[in-house]
Amino acid sequence: DGGITQSPKYLFRKEGQNVTLSCEQNLNHDAMYWYRQDPGQGLRLIYYSQIVNDFQKGDIAEGYSVSREKKESFPLTVTSAQKNPTAFYLCATRRGAAGEWTDTQYFGPGTRLTVL
Amino acid sequence: GDSVTQMEGPVTLSEEAFLTINCTYTATGYPSLFWYVQYPGEGLQLLLKATKADDKGSNKGFEATYRKETTSFHLEKGSVQVSDSAVYFCALPSNTGNQFYFGTGTSLTVIP
Numbered sequence: 001d002g003g004i005t006q007s008p009k010y011l012f013r014k015e016g017q018n019v020t021l022s023c024e025q026n027l028n029h030d031a032m033y034w035y036r037q038d039p040g041q042g043l044r045l046i047y048y049s050q051i052v053n054d055f056q057k058g059d060i061a062e063g064y065s066v067s068r069e070k071k072e073s074f075p076l077t078v079t080s081a082q083k084n085p086t087a088f089y090l091c092a093t094r095r096g097a098a099g100e101w102t103d104t105q106y107f108g109p110g111t112r113l114t115v116l
Numbered sequence: 117g118d119s120v121t122q123m124e125g126p127v128t129l130s131e132e133a134f135l136t137i138n139c140t141y142t143a144t145g146y147p148s149l150f151w152y153v154q155y156p157g158e159g160l161q162l163l164l165k166a167t168k169a170d171d172k173g174s175n176k177g178f179e180a181t182y183r184k185e186t187t188s189f190h191l192e193k194g195s196v197q198v199s200d201s202a203v204y205f206c207a208l209p210s211n212t213g214n215q216f217y218f219g220t221g222t223s224l225t226v227i228p
Contacts, residue, residue: 006159033215042205042220043160050214058215090159103148103167103209105216107159 003027004108006091011113013078013085021076021111023091030096032074033105036060037088046089049074050096078113086115118143122206122219129196129226137191137222139180139206149173149182149189150207154221160205163191196226 004025013019023032031050035043045058049068063082068074078085091108123138141149148167152160164173169184178193191204206219 004159040220042218043216045215048215056214092160104150104162104165105207106162107152109159110157112157 004091004093004106006089006108006111008111009109011111013113013115015115016080018077018079019113021078021089021091021113023074023076023108024072025091025093025108026072027093027095027106028071029093029106030071031094032068033092033094034058034064034066034074034076035090035092037090037110043090046076085113088112118147118208118210118217120206120208120217120219122204123222124220125203126223126225129224131198131226131228132195133226135191135193135196135200135224137204137206137224139189139191139219141187141189141206141208143187143208144211146184147208147211149180150216151178151180151189151191152205152207152218154203154205156202163204196224198226198228200224201226 007022033048034046037043044060046064047066049055052071055066055068065077089111092105094105120141150165151163153163154160164175166173166182172181180189180191203221203223205221207216209216
C-alpha cells in the first residue's frame with residue numbers, strides 16, 4: 001500500500017519524559033512536515049524538511065526536535081521542554097522533483113499524545 | 117503575510133440542506149487554494165483544489181470557485197448527507213511553497 005504511516009495512534013507519556021512519534025512514507029515524496037492540532041484550532045507547523053539531512057523550524061518548534069536521515073522517515077521527538085505537549089500530531093508530505101514542487105500536501109492518520 | 121480566514125462553526129444542518137462554508141485569503145501572488153476534510157480521529161484528506169483564478173474545484177458533490185476579485189474560495193454542496201459530518205479546512209501554500217497556511221477549521225454536523 002502506498003501512503004503515510006504514523007505510529008502509534010495513541011501515546012501516553014508521563015511528565016518529564018521524552019517521546020518519539022514515527023512518520024514513514026512510501027510515496028517517494030521529498031518534503032515532509034509535522035503539524036500540531038489542538039481542539040478547535042487549525043494546524044500549526046512544528047518542523048519541515050525538503051531534503052534528507054536538512055530541516056527547518058516552523059512556527060512552534062520550541063520543545064521539539066526532528067531528524068531526516070532517510071527520505072522515507074521523519075521522526076518527531078517531543079522533549080520534556082515542551083510545556084503543553086498534549087495534542088494531535090499530524091505528519092504530511094509533498095512531492096518535489098528536479099526543483100518542481102507540486103503544491104498538494106498529503107497527511108498521515110495522526111498520533112494523539114496525552115501527557116499524564 | 118499570507119493567511120486564510122474561514123467561517124467559524126460549528127455548523128449544524130439537516131440532511132439534504134445546502135451548505136456554504138466561507139473562506140477568504142490574503143496572499144502574495146496567485147497560489148493554489150485547497151479544501152481539506154478531517155473526519156473524527158483521522159488525518160486531513162484533500163477534498164478539492166483550484167490552481168488559478170476562476171477555476172472550480174469539485175469532488176464528492178462539493179464545489180469551490182477561486183475568485184480573485186473577492187479573494188474567496190467558498191465551499192458549497194447542494195445537498196449534504198450525514199456522512200459529510202466532519203471538520204473542513206481551507207488552506208493555501210506560502211509563496212515560497214515551504215509550508216501551508218490553514219484556516220481554523222469549520223465543524224459541520226448533519227442531522228438526519
